[in-house]
Amino acid sequence: MALNRNGADALKFPILIGDIGGTNARFAILIDAYAEPKLFPVVQTADFPNIDEAIQADVLDKTSIQPKSAVLAVAGPIDGDEIDLTNCPWVVRPKQMIESLGIEEIIVLNDFEAQALAISSLKEGSRTQIGGGIVREGASRAVLGPGTGLGVAGLVRARNMWIPVAGEGGHVDLGPRTDRDYQIWPHLKTIEGRVSGEQVLCGRGLVNLYNAVCAVRSDESVHSTPAEITEAAVNQKDEAAVETVDLFATYLGRLAGDIALIFMARGGVFIGGGIFQRIIPILKQDHIRAAFEDKAPHSALMAEIPLYVVTEPLAALAGLAAFSRSPRFFGLETNGRRWVA
Structure with missing residues (x-):
């Protein structure tokens, strides 16, 4: 269920971070608060029917690391348990992702919130x-x-x-x-x-x-x-x-x-x-x-x-990584946008 929790709550590592746009999706894993993100190949959204299968094929099938948390930025407004992307047929369903991907906690942000997080320390x-x-x-x-x-x-x-x-x-x-x-x-x-x-x-x-x-x-x-x-x-x-x-x-x-x-x-x-x-x-x-x-x-x-x-090509991922490492430095409201197992 969506929780009424403060964005300052610490996330459990490893953390999957993802920047999902209308055409491309980029994923990385943060092993801990000090590690640089482990990047995975860029995914074309048109190549997968949904985000769950994209994460499974692009990330989970290519590493032995099992993320405990996920922070995802999506190109569209976030309203409820089913999140439609504005320029992509994917629908993000965090409850379903928790069940199918074995992730304990998911936060979903707007993709330009991630860009805003990035420019805090560019x-x-x-x-x-x-x-x-x-x-x-x-x-x-x-x-x-x-x-x-x-x-x-x-x-x-x-x-x-x-x-x-x-x-x-x-x-x-x-x-x-x-x-x-x-x-x-x-x-x-x-x-x-x-x-x-x-x-x-x-x-x-x-x-x-x-x-x-x-x-x-x-x-x-x-x-x-x-x-x-x-x-x-x-x-x-x-x-x-x-x-x-x-x-x-x-x-x-x-x-x-x-x-x-x-x-x-x-x-x-x-x-x-x-x-x-x-x-x-x-x-x-x-x-x-x-x-x-x-x-x-x-x-x-x-x-x-x-x-x-x-000029940083992965600015959104950098912003998500900054938030994931230290949520207390960002006044990010996660009410209705944070789900736990």
């Missing part, structure tokens, strides 16, 4: 700053990242603890600002008539944007996947792809500025996600920074807030 070499700004220690932080969907979370400091704030911020409205935007917007696919952040700023959103750019340019849409578009842009093979990636980065900077204002993130805003990491070589950082700061009447305030690209 090392200098795991991030790249875009533009200026100075970190105010102890101030709120925020993270967003385009992947299969668009994740957003905040991180606030209170009572000597970091407290992650999850939500569905990727589904806020995204509107046109420039003349070029007004040309492009009528060609974007909508959800019930609206363009959300996730309709543009994720994998399928990149394809949506590319098709709209091609329509405005009267070009043929020759690419059908995010990887094809980013590869064509990075290698300067396709002018429409180049413009698409530039606009994608600008719009992401614009939304990152909105998130900075919502959380008053003077500790920094962090952009994660594999898509953004792939386009770093061709990013026009001045465009991103200008879009981030263009928040009249608070442009001066925005100029003081640092913006980072997260």
